[in-house]
Amino acid sequence: MSTGHKMDRVEYSPEILKLVLDDMVSEAGVLPLLHAQLLGVESEGRQVSAVQMLTKGGALKVSPRILIDGSGDLDALRHAGCKFLQLAEGEALQPATMMFRFGPVDFDRFDSTPKEEIKSLAQRGYQTGALARAALHASRNPYSNDAWFNISRLSVDATDAMALGKAEIEGRKQAWLAAEFLQAHVPGCESGRLQAFATQIGIRETRRVEGDHILTSQELMGPAIFKDAIASGAYPIDIHPAHGGDLTYKVMDDEHSYQIPYRSLLPINLDNVYVVGRGISADHEALAAIRVMTISMAVGQAAGTAAAMICKLPGPASTRALNVQKLQQHLLEDGGLFGSF
């Protein structure tokens, strides 16, 4: 099996996925709480002691033994007083995107259009202002002739509530213009029209926590070997610039893979908290690689497994007291792959 990255598109039905995820939650015995917003976090020294949420039934307070912040924006960690990494000189947050569903698409024609023609159409769309980025990325929605297009670009700091709403509205405008462009100019799209906007804009980057280890792009490129590796990845460094139409893309060899250390999941000033997904402790360039779904899932599985192990131990929860070798053993038994360590 190749350890490297293949730029393939895994097609799945978003509606069926929702049912599958519901089943997984229920089979795992999770008590789901949907439609809740974080209100605040209480900490005592290095321990988070309570989390307050706003629900349909009013405010709700829970006292977690372990808190895992998988919100991408890391609002809980902000309330808990965590330190965040700053962007370096010349860096900017990656932009957001309003995905949209468009169809019907004649995929025989769309997929057989030469790459160079697609590239020059995308450039034309960008230069005339119809497209916010010079791309025509589309993923087919199975059981239909529609595709989800990833071609809008919104520079936004998702921690700014007013800016977030404004960007979502601007995203719908960009998507509408892009759909008109597809219909008018792109082979296979002539009969299509915009079918749906995504539920909300997709955010690529918000906060990155300062953890016990700050994963760097050099370590990914090395790749560095970590004794406390808990996940691996092979996705290239893929930076969408906040402005302009292009991408910065640092490819890796076909057989290249890298590791994510356990310490990048531990905010430096708290003992019963994990961070997962696109907020782990990594520099801006490393985040551009490890932010993707498969890696976020692997990191999430590691934190979930670790939290379950800690909850079986007596006394105050401590992520740093966990036997990481035992965690690695558990992850390997469950099919985890993270190379030698």
Ligand SMILES: Cc1cc2nc3c(=O)[nH]c(=O)nc-3n(C[C@H](O)[C@H](O)[C@H](O)COP(=O)(O)OP(=O)(O)OC[C@H]3O[C@@H](n4cnc5c(N)ncnc54)[C@H](O)[C@@H]3O)c2cc1C
């Ligand atoms: C447009 C776009 C296209 C992408 N394409 C790909 C791709 O093709 N392949 C790939 O692998 N990856 C892709 N990615 C990357 C990938 O989708 C994300 O990086 C990944 O989903 C990160 O997962 P996450 O769970 O950390 O964060 P998110 O997916 O952002 O999930 C965070 C969740 O927390 C919720 N939340 C946030 N704050 C709060 C709060 N205060 N209270 C309650 N809930 C809250 C949010 O609503 C959201 O549901 C793409 C990203 C974008 C934006």
